[in-house]
Amino acid sequence: MIRLIALDIDGTLLDSHWRVPEANHEAIRRASARGVEVALVTGRRFDFARPVIDAIEAPLTLIVSGGALVKDRRGETLVRHLLPSSVAREVLEATRAFREAAALVFDRPLAAQVVHERLDLTNPHRLAYYDRNRDYIARVVPLEDALSAEDPIQVMFSGDVAGMRRLVSTIEAAPVGARCALAVTEYEARDFSLVDANRAGCTKGATLAEWAASRGLDRSEVMAVGDNFNDLEMLRFAGLPVVMGNAVPALKQIGWPTTGSNDEAGVAAAIDRFVLGGV
DSSP, X not given: OOOEEEEOXXXXXXXXXXXXXXXXXXXXXXXXXXXXXXXXXXXXXXXXXXXXXXXXXXXXXXXXXXXXXXXXTTOOEEEEOOOOHHHHHHHHHHTGGGGGGEEEEXXXXXXXXXXXXXXXXXXXXXXXXXXXXXXXXXXOSSGGGGGSSSOOSEEEEEEOHHHHHHHXXXXXXXXXXXXXXXXXXXXGGGTEEEEEEEETTOOHHHHHHHHHHHTXXXXXXXXXXXXXXXGHXXXXXXXXXXXXXXXXXXXXXXXXXXXOOGGGTHHXXXXXXXXXXXX
């Protein structure tokens, strides 16, 4: 019996227009009414996920920033796995050639949650991100100076797919590669990729396992639904992993159950099939 549903947001809960299909809303409401806990498990910061959170009229647990934080709907931090500043400095040192792609992310109320040294706003993806997050973004030169007061959640990078693959190889080949966890999200059709360097051992899956244990739940009572590389550990932990129809091929080839795409309300289909029994 499924007692906890873990849902990725982008490419899973949201359709390709970044909206929550009404069928997904309704399925979540019905599952919650049956006493099933629903957790949104996302690489997004809490405040970047807030519009999605606010749109869902059901109790939610929020596992954000790739597993670095667990928050309630009010934004109160319940679990925190921060990246030590010393490790963040090593990541920045190893990736100097990617400085325009880099940012530090902090667990702060509003201003300066995301700190850049340089931000290339000619890149349409970064410009869109800036427009949606301008109240949270600050600039510090050099970026390392932003680490003087507190540990960050993560070092975040974004850019074209090929460039971010080179970044991943650079970090993995450096000594710091063993002291952090890399979460990769790729959108090949848009030639855009996100790479987060989190605390070693910190993944969506590890924090989902920690949260489930704190709730007295066995992994057999957990269903997870995802679509991208950074969902892999979460899917591996869940007793019932479900892959979206629009997932990257590497996930679909594993042989886990699949559901419809994000434009077909695949989340609702999975909840109806595996949790609500078609009711």
